[in-house]
Amino acid sequence: MPDPAAVFAIETHGxxxxxxxxxxxxGVTMRVPAGAIAxxxxxxxxxxxxxxxxxxxxxxxxxxxxxxxxxSLTEFERYLPSVGALVEAPAFYPGLSGRTNLEVLARLGGxxxxxxxxxxxxxxxxxxARDRVGTYSLGMKQRLGVAMALLPDPELLILxxxxxxxxxxxxxxxxxxxRRLAGQRKTILLSSHLLGELEQLTDWxxxxxxxxxxxxxxxxxxxxxxxxxxxxxQDAVQxxxxxxxxxxxxxxxxxxxxxxxxxxxxxxxxxxxxQAKEAGAPDLTFRVREASLEQLFLAxxxxxxx
Amino acid sequence: xxxxxxxxxxxxxxxxxxxxxxxxxxxxxxSTFIAYLTFHQIASGATGREMTGLIAAFPTPQGLVxxxxxxxxxxxxxxxxxxxxxxxxxWSQGTLRNLLVCEPRRLRWLAGKMLALVLFVLLSMxxxxxxxxxxxxxxxxxxxxxTAAWTSPEGLQVFLAFLGNEVLCLIGVSALGMLIAVLxxxxxxxxxxALAYILVVEGIIxxxxxxxxxxxxxRVFNTIVGTAVPMVGPTPPQGYPAALGAALLWIVGFVVVSxxxxxxxxxxx
Numbered sequence: 158m159p160d161p162a163a164v165f166a167i168e169t170h171g172x173x174x175x176x177x178x179x180x181x182x183x184g185v186t187m188r189v190p191a192g193a194i195a196x197x198x199x200x201x202x203x204x205x206x207x208x209x210x211x212x213x214x215x216x217x218x219x220x221x222x223x224x225x226x227x228x229s230l231t232e233f234e235r236y237l238p239s240v241g242a243l244v245e246a247p248a249f250y251p252g253l254s255g256r257t258n259l260e261v262l263a264r265l266g267g268x269x270x271x272x273x274x275x276x277x278x279x280x281x282x283x284x285x286a287r288d289r290v291g292t293y294s295l296g297m298k299q300r301l302g303v304a305m306a307l308l309p310d311p312e313l314l315i316l317x318x319x320x321x322x323x324x325x326x327x328x329x330x331x332x333x334x335x336r337r338l339a340g341q342r343k344t345i346l347l348s349s350h351l352l353g354e355l356e357q358l359t360d361w362x363x364x365x366x367x368x369x370x371x372x373x374x375x376x377x378x379x380x381x382x383x384x385x386x387x388x389x390x391q392d393a394v395q396x397x398x399x400x401x402x403x404x405x406x407x408x409x410x411x412x413x414x415x416x417x418x419x420x421x422x423x424x425x426x427x428x429x430x431x432q433a434k435e436a437g438a439p440d441l442t443f444r445v446r447e448a449s450l451e452q453l454f455l456a457x458x459x460x461x462x463x
Numbered sequence: 464x465x466x467x468x469x470x471x472x473x474x475x476x477x478x479x480x481x482x483x484x485x486x487x488x489x490x491x492x493x494s495t496f497i498a499y500l501t502f503h504q505i506a507s508g509a510t511g512r513e514m515t516g517l518i519a520a521f522p523t524p525q526g527l528v529x530x531x532x533x534x535x536x537x538x539x540x541x542x543x544x545x546x547x548x549x550x551x552x553x554w555s556q557g558t559l560r561n562l563l564v565c566e567p568r569r570l571r572w573l574a575g576k577m578l579a580l581v582l583f584v585l586l587s588m589x590x591x592x593x594x595x596x597x598x599x600x601x602x603x604x605x606x607x608x609x610t611a612a613w614t615s616p617e618g619l620q621v622f623l624a625f626l627g628n629e630v631l632c633l634i635g636v637s638a639l640g641m642l643i644a645v646l647x648x649x650x651x652x653x654x655x656x657a658l659a660y661i662l663v664v665e666g667i668i669x670x671x672x673x674x675x676x677x678x679x680x681x682r683v684f685n686t687i688v689g690t691a692v693p694m695v696g697p698t699p700p701q702g703y704p705a706a707l708g709a710a711l712l713w714i715v716g717f718v719v720v721s722x723x724x725x726x727x728x729x730x731x732x
Contacts, residue, residue, distance in 0.1 A: 215563060216731065237564060245557070248556055264473040266566065
């Protein structure tokens with residue numbers, strides 16, 4: 158049973174994992190509060206899946222420590238019964254039906270057979286439950302993977318790209334299901350490249366790049382840190398001047414005709430306006446908007462790389 | 464213990480796959496066919512150096528077992544491939560990560576799975592021997608050949624001694640398959656290495672170092688069965704008790720190495 162006093166469902170300190178000379182996870186320190194939907198983002202090869210495998214006891218850390226649901230990473234047999242997971246692409250026995258695939262795991266985990274029917278209904282696969290998984294589309298396999306993760310009625314749900322292969326309707330259904338689960342006080346760690354989806358769903362964010370954590374905290378804190386400044390001008394020279402000032406300050410600038418979009422800190426927006434006027438670019442229109450997660454992600458990545 | 468039983472029951476569901484059932488079917492049909500060919504050659508009066516022993520054993524209580532035991536090498540090869548491929552596929556297919564999240568105590572899962580796999584292999588072998596034996600008996604009686612010695616108490620005793628040693632042989636082969644699967648973590652590599660070892664490597668070494676290879680696992684598992692019925696395989700040069708002891712030591716060794724390696728592996732598949 159998880160420790161009820163645990164404030165953080167997941168807490169890692171300096172977690173590292175090397176495969177030969179390649180460092181997959183490099184001293185990651187992160188936390189996920191109990192009951193949160195945490196978005197786990199990063200480019201391919203950032204170390205997300207390895208971190209998930211570390212949390213699930215599938216690979217062993219080379220350094221660092223972690224607790225999951227109040228138990229140390231070394232005691233994975235104590236917390237894993239309360240964890241549901243979908244890691245990478247869903248893997249099933251293609252020669253068995255969807256129902257039998259779930260029954261294999263239900264028997265192994267000691268879950269009642271009735272749970273299988275219930276979950277097939279939840280993920281909308283009841284009609285195809287008796288068909289071989291080999292005949293399923295990627296989206297159907299993904300739904301079956303989510304059903305598999307939900308088998309133990311988990312306290313903590315770890316989903317790696319659950320929307321992969323889903324059609325727009327499937328993505329909306331997945332979003333609603335995750336919201337329902339979060340409403341039941343379940344903690345969800347959601348790895349996804351669909352940043353727009355994460356923006357709508359998550360209240361906590363963890364960004365990884367090259368095995369390192371770039372950000373871990375409340376999503377609103379990240380959004381407050383960064384804004385998008387939209388600068389408009391008829392004069393291209395003035396726009397060039399603004400782009401140069403922003404670029405020299407280390408911020409990413411995107412240009413579209415007579416508009417510049419700059420993802421930067423909230424404090425820099427005012428400074429930019431001031432510096433542009435002082436440098437001889439008075440005819441500018443400045444608008445400050447909340448940056449999208451995609452812009453924040455790119456800005457953090459560029460900052461990290463520089 | 465409960466978790467081992469859960470793993471065992473979970474594994475039983477996977478035997479519903481046609482590919483698994485086909486393995487048992489191939490074992491049954493091919494073994495019966497080989498037994499029939501052997502019977503037909505003897506019954507039709509074929510001669511030859513390799514037939515002399517079989518013809519001599521034909522009317523004795525060892526007659527039936529000598530005929531149905533001719534497919535032993537095939538049964539061993541199929542059992543080895545079946546266990547290696549089935550276990551290694553959990554890595555190759557990526558299903559191992561699902562299983563180990565459900566049952567993180569890896570050795571208990573492995574014990575349950577191997578229990579089910581060995582049981583499947585042994586039941587397939589038993590069914591094969593019973594079906595091919597019944598078939599040969601029916602054909603022999605249809606041709607008016609005297610089979611009383613085969614079904615006599617002495618004949619039954621020979622069959623049970625053969626069966627007991629064959630069970631031990633297949634348990635050993637399954638343990639070897641488990642070790643190869645755990646070490647290779649790939650169906651293609653696992654099956655390739657298993658077949659190459661049992662069919663080629665031991666044979667080549669035997670030509671150079673026959674004194675050494677008599678203790679190798681493939682030879683030991685094979686020769687203990689030959690003790691009960693010499694016509695179904697070579698007899699152990701080192702004597703039955705020594706060969707039996709070596710077979711048991713190999714099985715324990717395979718299990719211990721697998722039990723040490725598997726819990727320490729990173730599951731990256």
